[in-house]
Amino acid sequence: AQTVTQSQPEMSVQEAETVTLSCTYDTSENNYYLFWYKQPPSRQMILVIRQEAYKQQNATENRFSVNFQKAAKSFSLKISDSQLGDTAMYFCACAELTGNQFYFGTGTSLTVIP
Amino acid sequence: NAGVTQTPKFRVLKTGQSMTLLCAQDMNHEYMYWYRQDPGMGLRLIHYSVGEGTTAKGEVPDGYNVSRLKKQNFLLGLESAAPSQTSVYFCASTQLAGEQYFGPGTRLTVT
Numbered sequence: 001a002q003t004v005t006q007s008q009p010e011m012s013v014q015e016a017e018t019v020t021l022s023c024t025y026d027t028s029e030n031n032y033y034l035f036w037y038k039q040p041p042s043r044q045m046i047l048v049i050r051q052e053a054y055k056q057q058n059a060t061e062n063r064f065s066v067n068f069q070k071a072a073k074s075f076s077l078k079i080s081d082s083q084l085g086d087t088a089m090y091f092c093a094c095a096e097l098t099g100n101q102f103y104f105g106t107g108t109s110l111t112v113i114p
Numbered sequence: 115n116a117g118v119t120q121t122p123k124f125r126v127l128k129t130g131q132s133m134t135l136l137c138a139q140d141m142n143h144e145y146m147y148w149y150r151q152d153p154g155m156g157l158r159l160i161h162y163s164v165g166e167g168t169t170a171k172g173e174v175p176d177g178y179n180v181s182r183l184k185k186q187n188f189l190l191g192l193e194s195a196a197p198s199q200t201s202v203y204f205c206a207s208t209q210l211a212g213e214q215y216f217g218p219g220t221r222l223t224v225t
Contacts, residue, residue, distance in 0.1 A: 009154070033211060045204065045216035052211075091156060093214075100145050100164065100210050101172075106156040 006105035023092030120217035137205030
Protein backbone atom coordinates (compact mmCIF):
# COMPACT_ATOMS: atom_id res chain seq x y z
CA ALA A 1 0.00 0.00 0.00
CA GLN A 2 1.05 3.54 -0.65
CA THR A 3 1.75 6.10 2.03
CA VAL A 4 1.73 9.85 1.68
CA THR A 5 3.39 11.96 4.35
CA GLN A 6 2.89 15.62 5.07
CA SER A 7 5.21 16.50 7.92
CA GLN A 8 3.95 20.05 8.51
CA PRO A 9 0.58 19.99 10.31
CA GLU A 10 0.38 23.80 10.39
CA MET A 11 2.06 26.64 8.56
CA SER A 12 1.59 30.37 8.24
CA VAL A 13 2.76 32.96 5.73
CA GLN A 14 2.49 36.69 5.38
CA GLU A 15 0.26 37.96 2.61
CA ALA A 16 2.18 38.41 -0.68
CA GLU A 17 5.01 36.14 0.51
CA THR A 18 5.93 32.68 -0.76
CA VAL A 19 5.41 29.43 1.11
CA THR A 20 6.32 25.82 0.37
CA LEU A 21 4.35 22.82 1.62
CA SER A 22 6.15 19.49 1.78
CA CYS A 23 4.96 16.06 0.74
CA THR A 24 6.68 12.72 0.39
CA TYR A 25 5.17 9.50 -0.85
CA ASP A 26 6.03 5.87 -1.15
CA THR A 27 4.95 3.71 -4.06
CA SER A 28 6.27 0.70 -5.91
CA GLU A 29 4.36 1.64 -9.05
CA ASN A 30 6.07 3.24 -12.01
CA ASN A 31 2.91 4.89 -13.34
CA TYR A 32 1.17 7.21 -10.94
CA TYR A 33 -0.16 10.71 -10.56
CA LEU A 34 0.29 13.29 -7.84
CA PHE A 35 -2.14 15.95 -6.74
CA TRP A 36 -2.52 18.84 -4.35
CA TYR A 37 -6.03 19.56 -3.13
CA LYS A 38 -7.19 22.57 -1.17
CA GLN A 39 -9.97 22.41 1.42
CA PRO A 40 -11.14 25.85 2.58
CA PRO A 41 -13.47 26.28 5.57
CA SER A 42 -16.41 25.57 3.24
CA ARG A 43 -15.18 21.95 3.31
CA GLN A 44 -15.26 21.57 -0.48
CA MET A 45 -12.21 19.76 -1.87
CA ILE A 46 -10.70 21.71 -4.77
CA LEU A 47 -7.94 20.53 -7.08
CA VAL A 48 -4.97 22.88 -7.01
CA ILE A 49 -2.47 21.16 -9.26
CA ARG A 50 -1.66 17.78 -10.80
CA GLN A 51 1.56 16.10 -11.90
CA GLU A 52 2.05 12.99 -14.02
CA ALA A 53 4.97 10.92 -12.74
CA TYR A 54 6.25 10.25 -16.25
CA LYS A 55 6.68 13.98 -16.91
CA GLN A 56 9.94 15.53 -15.81
CA GLN A 57 8.70 19.10 -16.11
CA ASN A 58 7.21 20.52 -12.94
CA ALA A 59 3.55 21.50 -13.20
CA THR A 60 2.49 25.10 -12.68
CA GLU A 61 -0.91 26.75 -12.33
CA ASN A 62 -0.72 30.50 -11.99
CA ARG A 63 0.68 31.19 -8.50
CA PHE A 64 0.98 27.49 -7.68
CA SER A 65 3.90 25.32 -8.72
CA VAL A 66 5.38 22.03 -7.66
CA ASN A 67 8.88 20.69 -7.16
CA PHE A 68 8.64 17.05 -8.22
CA GLN A 69 11.66 14.94 -7.32
CA LYS A 70 10.84 11.44 -8.55
CA ALA A 71 13.93 9.69 -7.22
CA ALA A 72 13.42 11.20 -3.78
CA LYS A 73 9.64 10.64 -3.99
CA SER A 74 9.06 14.22 -3.03
CA PHE A 75 6.29 16.51 -4.26
CA SER A 76 6.24 19.96 -2.66
CA LEU A 77 3.82 22.78 -3.42
CA LYS A 78 4.98 26.37 -3.71
CA ILE A 79 2.46 29.16 -3.38
CA SER A 80 3.73 32.53 -4.59
CA ASP A 81 2.24 35.92 -3.76
CA SER A 82 0.08 34.35 -1.03
CA GLN A 83 -3.45 35.68 -0.75
CA LEU A 84 -5.93 35.61 2.12
CA GLY A 85 -8.08 33.24 0.10
CA ASP A 86 -5.28 30.68 0.15
CA THR A 87 -6.01 30.03 3.83
CA ALA A 88 -7.10 26.40 3.85
CA MET A 89 -6.11 22.82 4.56
CA TYR A 90 -3.92 21.40 1.81
CA PHE A 91 -3.78 17.70 1.03
CA CYS A 92 -1.20 15.90 -1.04
CA ALA A 93 -2.42 12.76 -2.85
CA CYS A 94 -0.93 9.99 -4.93
CA ALA A 95 -2.93 7.82 -7.34
CA GLU A 96 -1.80 4.55 -8.83
CA LEU A 97 -3.05 3.62 -12.26
CA THR A 98 -3.53 0.04 -11.07
CA GLY A 99 -6.95 0.09 -9.39
CA ASN A 100 -7.00 3.89 -9.53
CA GLN A 101 -6.86 4.22 -5.75
CA PHE A 102 -5.96 7.57 -4.27
CA TYR A 103 -3.87 7.91 -1.13
CA PHE A 104 -4.00 11.14 0.85
CA GLY A 105 -1.66 12.73 3.35
CA THR A 106 -2.92 14.03 6.69
CA GLY A 107 -2.94 17.62 5.49
CA THR A 108 -1.22 20.93 6.20
CA SER A 109 -3.27 23.78 7.60
CA LEU A 110 -2.08 27.01 5.98
CA THR A 111 -2.94 30.42 7.36
CA VAL A 112 -2.21 33.56 5.37
CA ILE A 113 -1.65 36.49 7.68
CA PRO A 114 -2.71 39.96 6.50
CA ASN B 115 -23.99 19.84 -14.74
CA ALA B 116 -24.11 19.29 -10.98
CA GLY B 117 -20.87 17.28 -10.69
CA VAL B 118 -20.94 15.16 -7.53
CA THR B 119 -23.81 15.56 -5.09
CA GLN B 120 -24.34 13.99 -1.68
CA THR B 121 -27.50 13.47 0.34
CA PRO B 122 -27.97 14.38 3.16
CA LYS B 123 -25.58 17.18 4.13
CA PHE B 124 -26.05 16.70 7.89
CA ARG B 125 -27.43 13.90 10.01
CA VAL B 126 -27.60 12.97 13.66
CA LEU B 127 -28.10 9.31 14.55
CA LYS B 128 -28.49 7.44 17.78
CA THR B 129 -26.22 4.46 18.42
CA GLY B 130 -27.61 1.40 16.70
CA GLN B 131 -29.66 3.24 14.09
CA SER B 132 -29.07 2.69 10.39
CA MET B 133 -28.85 5.07 7.49
CA THR B 134 -27.80 5.33 3.86
CA LEU B 135 -25.77 8.11 2.30
CA LEU B 136 -26.38 8.71 -1.37
CA CYS B 137 -23.76 9.91 -3.83
CA ALA B 138 -24.64 10.82 -7.40
CA GLN B 139 -22.43 11.99 -10.26
CA ASP B 140 -23.39 13.17 -13.73
CA MET B 141 -19.97 12.99 -15.39
CA ASN B 142 -20.22 9.37 -16.53
CA HIS B 143 -17.23 8.44 -14.38
CA GLU B 144 -16.36 4.79 -13.92
CA TYR B 145 -14.70 5.10 -10.53
CA MET B 146 -16.41 6.19 -7.34
CA TYR B 147 -15.16 6.38 -3.76
CA TRP B 148 -16.31 6.91 -0.20
CA TYR B 149 -13.94 8.55 2.29
CA ARG B 150 -14.20 9.63 5.87
CA GLN B 151 -12.36 12.65 7.18
CA ASP B 152 -11.38 12.92 10.81
CA PRO B 153 -9.24 15.61 12.46
CA GLY B 154 -5.51 14.94 12.01
CA MET B 155 -6.10 11.85 9.88
CA GLY B 156 -6.74 13.21 6.44
CA LEU B 157 -9.02 11.29 4.11
CA ARG B 158 -9.32 7.55 4.61
CA LEU B 159 -10.86 5.33 1.97
CA ILE B 160 -13.85 3.29 3.13
CA HIS B 161 -14.98 1.53 -0.05
CA TYR B 162 -14.65 2.17 -3.72
CA SER B 163 -16.05 1.00 -7.05
CA VAL B 164 -14.35 0.56 -10.41
CA GLY B 165 -17.62 0.28 -12.31
CA GLU B 166 -21.32 -0.44 -12.16
CA GLY B 167 -22.05 -3.54 -10.13
CA THR B 168 -18.57 -3.75 -8.55
CA THR B 169 -17.32 -2.66 -5.13
CA ALA B 170 -14.14 -3.16 -3.15
CA LYS B 171 -12.92 -2.51 0.37
CA GLY B 172 -10.64 0.36 1.18
CA GLU B 173 -8.57 1.13 4.24
CA VAL B 174 -11.39 1.36 6.84
CA PRO B 175 -14.38 -0.72 5.60
CA ASP B 176 -15.63 -2.20 8.89
CA GLY B 177 -19.14 -1.14 9.84
CA TYR B 178 -19.99 0.07 6.34
CA ASN B 179 -21.53 -1.46 3.24
CA VAL B 180 -21.85 -0.06 -0.27
CA SER B 181 -23.70 -0.69 -3.47
CA ARG B 182 -23.33 0.53 -7.04
CA LEU B 183 -26.42 -0.66 -8.87
CA LYS B 184 -26.29 2.25 -11.31
CA LYS B 185 -23.18 3.84 -12.77
CA GLN B 186 -24.10 7.29 -11.54
CA ASN B 187 -24.94 6.33 -7.94
CA PHE B 188 -22.82 5.00 -5.09
CA LEU B 189 -24.56 4.29 -1.79
CA LEU B 190 -22.87 4.02 1.61
CA GLY B 191 -24.77 2.23 4.35
CA LEU B 192 -24.32 2.10 8.09
CA GLU B 193 -26.29 -0.85 9.45
CA SER B 194 -25.77 -0.14 13.16
CA ALA B 195 -24.20 3.24 13.79
CA ALA B 196 -21.55 3.66 16.47
CA PRO B 197 -20.08 6.86 17.99
CA SER B 198 -16.76 5.98 16.30
CA GLN B 199 -18.48 6.61 12.97
CA THR B 200 -18.99 10.27 13.78
CA SER B 201 -17.15 11.93 10.94
CA VAL B 202 -17.42 13.91 7.73
CA TYR B 203 -18.03 11.65 4.74
CA PHE B 204 -16.95 12.53 1.24
CA CYS B 205 -17.86 10.90 -2.01
CA ALA B 206 -15.66 11.31 -5.07
CA SER B 207 -15.61 10.16 -8.67
CA THR B 208 -13.03 10.04 -11.42
CA GLN B 209 -11.99 8.51 -14.69
CA LEU B 210 -8.77 6.52 -14.89
CA ALA B 211 -5.74 8.78 -14.42
CA GLY B 212 -7.98 11.78 -13.85
CA GLU B 213 -8.48 14.06 -10.90
CA GLN B 214 -11.03 13.16 -8.28
CA TYR B 215 -14.15 15.28 -8.14
CA PHE B 216 -15.58 15.54 -4.65
CA GLY B 217 -19.04 16.03 -3.29
CA PRO B 218 -19.71 18.68 -0.62
CA GLY B 219 -19.51 16.19 2.25
CA THR B 220 -21.94 14.84 4.84
CA ARG B 221 -21.41 15.60 8.50
CA LEU B 222 -22.63 12.65 10.55
CA THR B 223 -22.89 12.65 14.32
CA VAL B 224 -23.67 9.46 16.21
CA THR B 225 -24.74 9.97 19.82
